[in-house]
Amino acid sequence: MEINQLGQRAKQAVRALATSSGGQRDAALDAMAEALAAREDEILAANERDLTNAAGLSQSLQDRLRLTPERLEGMRKGIWAVRREPDPIGRVLDGQARPNGLRIQRVSVPLGVIGMIYEARPNVTADAAALCLKSANAVILRGGKEAICSNAAIARALREAIAKTGLPADCVQLVEDTSRESATALMRAREFVDVLIPRGGAGLIRSVVSNAAVPVIETGAGVCHAYIDKAADFGMALDIVENAKCSRPSVCNALETLLVHEEIAAAFLPLLQQKLQSVELRCDETARAVIGGTPATQEDWAAEYGDLILAVRVVPDLDGALAHIARYSTKHSEVIVTNSYSAAQKFLDEVDAAAVYVNASTRFTDGGEFGLGAEIGIATQKLHARGPLGLGHLTSCKYLIYGNGQIRT
Amino acid sequence: MEINQLGQRAKQAVRALATSSGGQRDAALDAMAEALAAREDEILAANERDLTNAAGLSQSLQDRLRLTPERLEGMRKGIWAVRREPDPIGRVLDGQARPNGLRIQRVSVPLGVIGMIYEARPNVTADAAALCLKSANAVILRGGKEAICSNAAIARALREAIAKTGLPADCVQLVEDTSRESATALMRAREFVDVLIPRGGAGLIRSVVSNAAVPVIETGAGVCHAYIDKAADFGMALDIVENAKCSRPSVCNALETLLVHEEIAAAFLPLLQQKLQSVELRCDETARAVIGGTPATQEDWAAEYGDLILAVRVVPDLDGALAHIARYSTKHSEVIVTNSYSAAQKFLDEVDAAAVYVNASTRFTDGGEFGLGAEIGIATQKLHARGPLGLGHLTSCKYLIYGNGQIRT
Numbered sequence: 001m002e003i004n005q006l007g008q009r010a011k012q013a014v015r016a017l018a019t020s021s022g023g024q025r026d027a028a029l030d031a032m033a034e035a036l037a038a039r040e041d042e043i044l045a046a047n048e049r050d051l052t053n054a055a056g057l058s059q060s061l062q063d064r065l066r067l068t069p070e071r072l073e074g075m076r077k078g079i080w081a082v083r084r085e086p087d088p089i090g091r092v093l094d095g096q097a098r099p100n101g102l103r104i105q106r107v108s109v110p111l112g113v114i115g116m117i118y119e120a121r122p123n124v125t126a127d128a129a130a131l132c133l134k135s136a137n138a139v140i141l142r143g144g145k146e147a148i149c150s151n152a153a154i155a156r157a158l159r160e161a162i163a164k165t166g167l168p169a170d171c172v173q174l175v176e177d178t179s180r181e182s183a184t185a186l187m188r189a190r191e192f193v194d195v196l197i198p199r200g201g202a203g204l205i206r207s208v209v210s211n212a213a214v215p216v217i218e219t220g221a222g223v224c225h226a227y228i229d230k231a232a233d234f235g236m237a238l239d240i241v242e243n244a245k246c247s248r249p250s251v252c253n254a255l256e257t258l259l260v261h262e263e264i265a266a267a268f269l270p271l272l273q274q275k276l277q278s279v280e281l282r283c284d285e286t287a288r289a290v291i292g293g294t295p296a297t298q299e300d301w302a303a304e305y306g307d308l309i310l311a312v313r314v315v316p317d318l319d320g321a322l323a324h325i326a327r328y329s330t331k332h333s334e335v336i337v338t339n340s341y342s343a344a345q346k347f348l349d350e351v352d353a354a355a356v357y358v359n360a361s362t363r364f365t366d367g368g369e370f371g372l373g374a375e376i377g378i379a380t381q382k383l384h385a386r387g388p389l390g391l392g393h394l395t396s397c398k399y400l401i402y403g404n405g406q407i408r409t
Numbered sequence: 410m411e412i413n414q415l416g417q418r419a420k421q422a423v424r425a426l427a428t429s430s431g432g433q434r435d436a437a438l439d440a441m442a443e444a445l446a447a448r449e450d451e452i453l454a455a456n457e458r459d460l461t462n463a464a465g466l467s468q469s470l471q472d473r474l475r476l477t478p479e480r481l482e483g484m485r486k487g488i489w490a491v492r493r494e495p496d497p498i499g500r501v502l503d504g505q506a507r508p509n510g511l512r513i514q515r516v517s518v519p520l521g522v523i524g525m526i527y528e529a530r531p532n533v534t535a536d537a538a539a540l541c542l543k544s545a546n547a548v549i550l551r552g553g554k555e556a557i558c559s560n561a562a563i564a565r566a567l568r569e570a571i572a573k574t575g576l577p578a579d580c581v582q583l584v585e586d587t588s589r590e591s592a593t594a595l596m597r598a599r600e601f602v603d604v605l606i607p608r609g610g611a612g613l614i615r616s617v618v619s620n621a622a623v624p625v626i627e628t629g630a631g632v633c634h635a636y637i638d639k640a641a642d643f644g645m646a647l648d649i650v651e652n653a654k655c656s657r658p659s660v661c662n663a664l665e666t667l668l669v670h671e672e673i674a675a676a677f678l679p680l681l682q683q684k685l686q687s688v689e690l691r692c693d694e695t696a697r698a699v700i701g702g703t704p705a706t707q708e709d710w711a712a713e714y715g716d717l718i719l720a721v722r723v724v725p726d727l728d729g730a731l732a733h734i735a736r737y738s739t740k741h742s743e744v745i746v747t748n749s750y751s752a753a754q755k756f757l758d759e760v761d762a763a764a765v766y767v768n769a770s771t772r773f774t775d776g777g778e779f780g781l782g783a784e785i786g787i788a789t790q791k792l793h794a795r796g797p798l799g800l801g802h803l804t805s806c807k808y809l810i811y812g813n814g815q816i817r818t
Contacts, residue, residue, distance in 0.1 A: 015759075018759060018761070019758065019759065098778070098779075098780065106796075111792075195791070209599070213619050215625070215790060218624075236814040239816055242816075243817060247817060326424070348809050349427070349428065350427060350428065352518070352521070354808060355808040356810065358810070360511055360813075360816075361815060361816045363816070369507070371505060382521065382604070382805035383520075383626070383793040383805070387515075387806075397796075398763060398795065399764040399779070399795075399796050403766060403770075404769075405645040406769040408652060
């Protein structure tokens with residue numbers, strides 16, 4: 001089906017969603033979770049077809065693609081978690097009475113039609129559908145071609161479930177054409193799509209940001225830095241660096257570059273090397289003079305390894321660390337380890353990133369850890385939302401103005 | 410100067426602004442207002458050159474371009490009004506203590522570098538500079554070619570004033586190259602520009618939205634509707650329609666289309682005709698059967714006249730009005746006039762626009778009238794901000810996380 005047809009149907013669904021109650025949408029979410037169980041065999045069989053087609057691809061890609069009964073159960077738990085959240089729609093955000101007697105309220109409303117462009121993980125299909133439905137948005141899903149059979153089976157189950165509860169099936173639509181043209185058409189469909197949310201690697205995000213005419217919520221890359229100040233507690237610094245680098249190296253809030261104050265480099269770096277024996281250290285010359293390691297190149301400072309590799313650089317002082325971060329940061333999460341009040345304050349003030357830490361692991365940048373509930377990604381842009389994107393960020397607002405004949409003089 | 414050079418200088422200015430205090434920025438605003446007085450002769454002379462070059466253009470364009478001592482005084486008053494606002498930066502927006510002891514604060518921060526693309530009014534140069542400086546953003550101004558001499562003189566005065574107070578002159582920069590290429594380069598300069606705000610006609614907005622790679626805050630077109638319900642008070646309806654259409658027809662919150670319930674059309678329309686004698690009525694067939702008037706074409710339903718012209722259509726009921734509005738609204742401001750509780754609630758719920766009114770003029774959609782203070786435009790998009798854009802909307806946020814060694818398990 002053409003993007004324009006999908007768009008027109010989504011617009012129709014939006015009008016039904018606009019008058020739906022939170023209870024109706026929660027009932028649809030229940031039905032969606034049930035349908036994933038009822039259709040488990042069908043979904044797993046579809047996933048087998050994707051895996052067969054993916055036989056030539058890398059192990060890690062095949063792993064991302066693979067569905068199991070446990071992973072399907074995880075998707076159902078995800079839907080239930082979204083269902084349990086409070087309704088993000090219809091909240092009175094603020095309000096006032098004006099001197100002329102006008103009463104003004106600002107209330108939360110859906111964004112409308114959300115376009116979601118993503119890659120190989122079929123669980124995104126269910127996650128995104130649940131988050132969008134809960135927030136009364138229609139969603140057009142454009143997943144990767146590797147996962148098309150799985151995504152189609154999941155979307156079919158979800159659509160049938162929604163329709164049974166009385167809401168339009170078109171609240172959730174999947175673009176079955178996985179050509180580059182269909183993605184581009186979705187990015188340009190200003191008439192039908194209110195917001196585009198890309199989820200995937202740096203290449204996907206770059207392509208969307210550069211080609212989209214529809215407004216984009218950019219989620220993204222994380223080249224996260226830890227700066228170990230001369231006033232750091234070494235034990236704390238080592239624990240934080242190990243946790244940020246090793247606890248889950250593939251995620252965007254994992255540590256990629258370590259900056260060390262030169263006064264402590266000779267004492268700290270050998271302890272680091274001992275602590276991170278499983279990590280390949282790519283070091284600048286000063287660090288190499290202390291602990292050896294692979295020589296770091298210019299590319300290492302900008303790399304999001306997503307792996308057990310850490311770039312290490314010795315900096316003359318806090319200003320040196322701030323300059324490095326200003327140049328290479330993707331504005332995701334940055335941490336200083338220090339016991340100096342003034343160094344901590346300066347770092348918090350001057351680093352421009354979604355999350356700036358003192359003495360804690362960057363791995364906490366996450367909707368759940370921040371108490372925001374279900375998360376749709378981490379926004380690394382500055383408009384609309386920054387940091388973990390929760391349900392509340394899938395809303396806009398409108399002003400309701402109650403008058404009794406006021407005119408402007 | 411190339412956009413890239415301007416961008417690099419703006420980035421430098423942003424770092425100085427990030428550590429500036431509100432008091433320093435207010436002092437710069439004072440100096441900016443003073444400089445407009447001190448350089449009045451020079452600015453008016455530059456404006457004369459623009460007016461000479463514009464001799465062949467329309468009277469209304471020449472009027473928008475013209476500066477007078479009174480208009481310069483208006484610009485100074487605008488700067489003072491911005492100066493009096495509370496500092497939008499560094500506010501703690503929310504915060505919490507997490508179970509693991511992490512203390513999380515979300516604080517307001519500048520957007521960074523704002524690109525402003527606008528047309529013939531030179532006062533925008535001073536307005537935008539003041540709003541951006543107050544909110545600690547660097548601004549790159551790209552005004553229209555008609556106003557280039559005026560804009561250059563104003564920008565020169567402002568930059569000198571800022572530099573005297575110790576902040577970088579590059580907080581405010583003007584693109585002196587007014588070619589189409591310079592505008593496009595600014596729209597694509599993702600490396601240097603955080604947000605683009607176009608201010609101008611529909612053509613400009615369309616061009617920016619379609620070409621920009623930088624995130625855009627869309628301000629915009631207003632095809633505003635009034636729906637006169639069968640349960641309306643006629644006197645109130647006539648006053649509201651007259652005020653919304655006639656009090657300032659050129660602005661975006663002015664009324665463009667009137668929808669009338671068919672049960673009252675025969676009684677209401679003659680009163681309307683009598684009330685709006687200075688207005689050209691473009692009527693659908695049903696309305697013409699009652700009051701004559703110019704026949705309305707399809708184009709009239711989508712027209713933003715900006716003039717004393719009103720499209721008039723008779724609709725079968727509230728649903729008919731909602732369907733018309735859903736199709737033709739630019740999502741700016743819409744009003745129902747009614748004494749029916751259920752009709753009012755349905756209109757408020759179902760109309761998708763920045764401002765939805767019951768029984769009041771659409772002309773109130775304005776930062777000042779909404780109590781938001783100085784205004785940079787009316788946002789008609791759904792991301793980031795919707796409705797009147799105040800200083801608070803020229804900010805982003807960041808999370809500050811205070812730990813004492815927390816790691817994620």
